[in-house]
Amino acid sequence: MAKLNLPAEGGCRCGRVRLKISAPPLITMACHCTGCQRMSSSAYSLSAAIPAEGFAVTEGEPVIGGLHGATRHYFCSHCMTWMFTRPEGIDFFVNLRPTMLDDPSWFSPFIETFTSEKLPWATTAAVHSYETFPPFEDYEGLVKDYAAQEAAK
Ligand SMILES: [Zn+2]
Numbered sequence: 001m002a003k004l005n006l007p008a009e010g011g012c013r014c015g016r017v018r019l020k021i022s023a024p025p026l027i028t029m030a031c032h033c034t035g036c037q038r039m040s041s042s043a044y045s046l047s048a049a050i051p052a053e054g055f056a057v058t059e060g061e062p063v064i065g066g067l068h069g070a071t072r073h074y075f076c077s078h079c080m081t082w083m084f085t086r087p088e089g090i091d092f093f094v095n096l097r098p099t100m101l102d103d104p105s106w107f108s109p110f111i112e113t114f115t116s117e118k119l120p121w122a123t124t125a126a127v128h129s130y131e132t133f134p135p136f137e138d139y140e141g142l143v144k145d146y147a148a149q150e151a152a153k
C-alpha cells in the first residue's frame with residue numbers, strides 16, 4: 001500500500017485555496033450519513049483526522065458552508081469544493097477531505113460511519129463499520145489500531 005509522505009500539499013478544484021499537512025492522520029474515515037451524501041454530492045464523504053498543529057491553509061481564504069452550525073465546514077469561495085471540517089467542540093484535529101491532497105493514493109478509510117443511512121450498493125475498504133458514530137470509548141483503541149496498521153506498511 002502507498003505511504004503518506006510528509007509534508008504533503010493539496011488544494012481545491014480551482015487551486016485558489018491551498019493547504020499543507022505535516023502530521024499523519026490520527027484515523028481515516030468514510031461517512032455514509034445523508035448530510036455527507038448531500039455535501040459531497042456523492043455516496044459518502046472521506047476524512048483524514050489531521051492533528052491541528054500539522055494542518056495549515058497556505059493560500060486563499062476558505063469560507064464556512066454546509067449548515068453553518070457548530071461544526072464548521074470549510075469550502076473554497078470560488079469553486080465551492082468542500083475541503084475540510086472543524087468538528088463541534090474539538091480543536092485538536094481537523095477533518096481533511098483527503099482527495100484535496102495532490103497525492104491521495106495513500107488514503108483508505110479505516111472506519112466507516114452511519115452505515116444505517118448508506119446507499120444500498122455503497123461499500124468501502126473500511127476495517128470497522130458503525131451504524132452511527134463509534135461509541136466515544138472506542139476511539140482510543142481505534143486510533144491505536146490505525147497507528148499500528150500504518151506502522152506495519
Ligand atoms: Zn477553489
Ligand SMILES: [Zn+2]
Nearest residue numbers: 031032033036
Ligand atoms: Zn456524515
